[in-house]
Amino acid sequence: MPETRSCQAHALKLACSNCNILEFCLPLGLTGEEVAQLDSLIMQRVKVKKDAALYRACDPLRFLYAVRIGFFKTDVLSLDGREQVTGFQMPGDMLGLDAVNSGLYTCNAFALEDSEVCAIHFDHLEKLAQELPSLQHNLNKIFSREIVRDHDMLMLLGNMNSDERLAAFLLNLSQRLNMRGYSSKEFVLKMRREEIGSYLGLRLETICRGIAHLRDHALVEVSGREVKILDMDRLKHLVAGCHRFS
Amino acid sequence: MPETRSCQAHALKLACSNCNILEFCLPLGLTGEEVAQLDSLIMQRVKVKKDAALYRACDPLRFLYAVRIGFFKTDVLSLDGREQVTGFQMPGDMLGLDAVNSGLYTCNAFALEDSEVCAIHFDHLEKLAQELPSLQHNLNKIFSREIVRDHDMLMLLGNMNSDERLAAFLLNLSQRLNMRGYSSKEFVLKMRREEIGSYLGLRLETICRGIAHLRDHALVEVSGREVKILDMDRLKHLVAGCHRFS
DNA sequence: CGTGTGTTTGATGAATTTCAAAGCAGGTGG
DNA sequence: CCACCTGCTTTGAAATTCATCAAACACACG
Numbered sequence: 001m002p003e004t005r006s007c008q009a010h011a012l013k014l015a016c017s018n019c020n021i022l023e024f025c026l027p028l029g030l031t032g033e034e035v036a037q038l039d040s041l042i043m044q045r046v047k048v049k050k051d052a053a054l055y056r057a058c059d060p061l062r063f064l065y066a067v068r069i070g071f072f073k074t075d076v077l078s079l080d081g082r083e084q085v086t087g088f089q090m091p092g093d094m095l096g097l098d099a100v101n102s103g104l105y106t107c108n109a110f111a112l113e114d115s116e117v118c119a120i121h122f123d124h125l126e127k128l129a130q131e132l133p134s135l136q137h138n139l140n141k142i143f144s145r146e147i148v149r150d151h152d153m154l155m156l157l158g159n160m161n162s163d164e165r166l167a168a169f170l171l172n173l174s175q176r177l178n179m180r181g182y183s184s185k186e187f188v189l190k191m192r193r194e195e196i197g198s199y200l201g202l203r204l205e206t207i208c209r210g211i212a213h214l215r216d217h218a219l220v221e222v223s224g225r226e227v228k229i230l231d232m233d234r235l236k237h238l239v240a241g242c243h244r245f246s
Numbered sequence: 247m248p249e250t251r252s253c254q255a256h257a258l259k260l261a262c263s264n265c266n267i268l269e270f271c272l273p274l275g276l277t278g279e280e281v282a283q284l285d286s287l288i289m290q291r292v293k294v295k296k297d298a299a300l301y302r303a304c305d306p307l308r309f310l311y312a313v314r315i316g317f318f319k320t321d322v323l324s325l326d327g328r329e330q331v332t333g334f335q336m337p338g339d340m341l342g343l344d345a346v347n348s349g350l351y352t353c354n355a356f357a358l359e360d361s362e363v364c365a366i367h368f369d370h371l372e373k374l375a376q377e378l379p380s381l382q383h384n385l386n387k388i389f390s391r392e393i394v395r396d397h398d399m400l401m402l403l404g405n406m407n408s409d410e411r412l413a414a415f416l417l418n419l420s421q422r423l424n425m426r427g428y429s430s431k432e433f434v435l436k437m438r439r440e441e442i443g444s445y446l447g448l449r450l451e452t453i454c455r456g457i458a459h460l461r462d463h464a465l466v467e468v469s470g471r472e473v474k475i476l477d478m479d480r481l482k483h484l485v486a487g488c489h490r491f492s
Numbered sequence: 493c494g495t496g497t498g499t500t501t502g503a504t505g506a507a508t509t510t511c512a513a514a515g516c517a518g519g520t521g522g
Numbered sequence: 523c524c525a526c527c528t529g530c531t532t533t534g535a536a537a538t539t540c541a542t543c544a545a546a547c548a549c550a551c552g
Contacts, residue, residue: 147389159328211532438498451500455500
């Protein structure tokens with residue numbers, strides 16, 4: 001049974017080799033025909049240059065996007081122009097889920113480095129999901145995961161001090177990179193301090209000071225955008241509700 | 247064409263008269279047979295006493311719930327016991343969407359007054375949605391709307407000061423009550439100051455002071471939990487990025 | 493009428509923002 | 523190849539906002 005599954009997953013992987021959303025959103029147990037359908041759905045690759053917008057708030061929804069290569073941020077602007085970063089997306093993450101409600105994107109999505117996405121025609125996706133229950137179920141789960149992620153952010157913004165927020169942010173990046181096969185201890189930040197600050201509800205200066213604190217306590221080594229995590233356990237301990245350094 | 251639709255919607259309304267999720271999540275253009283299916287899906291009514299939990303974090307997902315009567319809050323607890331209220335739900339709002347990802351609820355849901363919900367068996371819902379494209383589409387939209395709502399909260403927590411947050415909170419309640427046919431100018435808060443504070447990332451004392459500020463500027467009249475909005479426009483103006491009272 | 497829960501207000505202190513200035517790195521043109 | 527921008531980061535000092543602590547108050551309920 002597991003044999004069959006992993007075999008089909010493999011076929012799928014080959015068929016969809018231009019897209020790595022596999023491990024995140026693809027159902028298993030499909031026929032070759034179905035795989036072909038799925039493949040055609042996500043065939044469109046799109047390159048996005050650093051600092052270019054993949055889409056902007058109020059653009060009509062046509063595609064959902066799965067990041068293939070690179071790094072994105074999504075943000076919303078308040079009426080008076082203040083930016084709120086709502087997320088950072090790395091390979092395998094989805095973009096555009098917020099647009100399904102109204103049919104218009106509610107965020108701006110920018111590439112933080114030269115990137116590539118799979119464009120998934122949303123109408124086609126819904127049609128196909130109609131025929132593939134497991135695809136539909138996975139789509140539901142992807143939506144739900146996004147909600148859970150946002151709840152985590154509410155907790156962070158509502159209850160954590162600046163150092164805890166920063167530690168939580170670094171740990172989150174670390175884990176997500178790790179899941180994707182990269183080092184969890186050393187990585188490079190693709191965003192500016194100001195964007196981290198916006199995401200965490202803090203000013204950029206506060207981010208700098210937070211980094212200095214973590215460094216002073218030998219939890220991390222940071223130079224510019226290069227991060228090395230020195231003491232994962234104490235970092236986790238800090239986030240887990242301990243307001244002070246241990 | 248609109249005739250047919252509204253007629254069917256009406257049939258649906260009758261069929262599902264025990265549940266008012268209609269206007270929020272039901273697709274139009276269904277056959278009588280389909281209406282019957284949908285009706286059976288949401289037939290289960292559940293009463294929840296004030297302060298009782300509808301479900302708790304880590305309970306396995308069996309149902310989504312649509313609030314029929316009453317008022318709920320959802321919250322998550324951090325490891326060290328701090329509460330973060332993630333939302334307040336009134337009639338027509340859905341509960342439990344966060345659980346679809348893992349199959350376990352991630353929040354606690356409490357009734358803030360004697361309430362009643364429609365329990366929607368999630369597995370059945372997915373099955374039925376498989377057969378009714380418009381139901382599936384609506385489900386997707388409901389998920390997406392929740393994400394948009396959360397993004398609004400991120401903006402609020404990340405970029406607004408305490409008075410702006412409070413004003414935004416009151417306006418949000420006002421609008422949602424209005425959409426449901428209640429007064430947008432006068433209403434009763436079902437939650438304590440502490441719960442408002444948790445939701446807005448503030449302490450309860452700060453909520454009190456914020457209310458005093460709004461009162462001083464003749465924007466609202468508040469006594470206990472009774473709220474009367476005196477100047478909707480200036481309240482909106484305050485939220486729209488004007489850091490100070492106008 | 494007392495008790496408990498929830499609300500309000502004041503005084504103080506801590507955390508974060510703001511303002512300011514200097515440092516650093518990468519890219520460009522002389 | 524160097525000097526000079528420009529954008530980003532870092533650090534310091536002052537100002538502000540919000541949290542904390544404390545006490546009084548209001549109201550409902552037994």
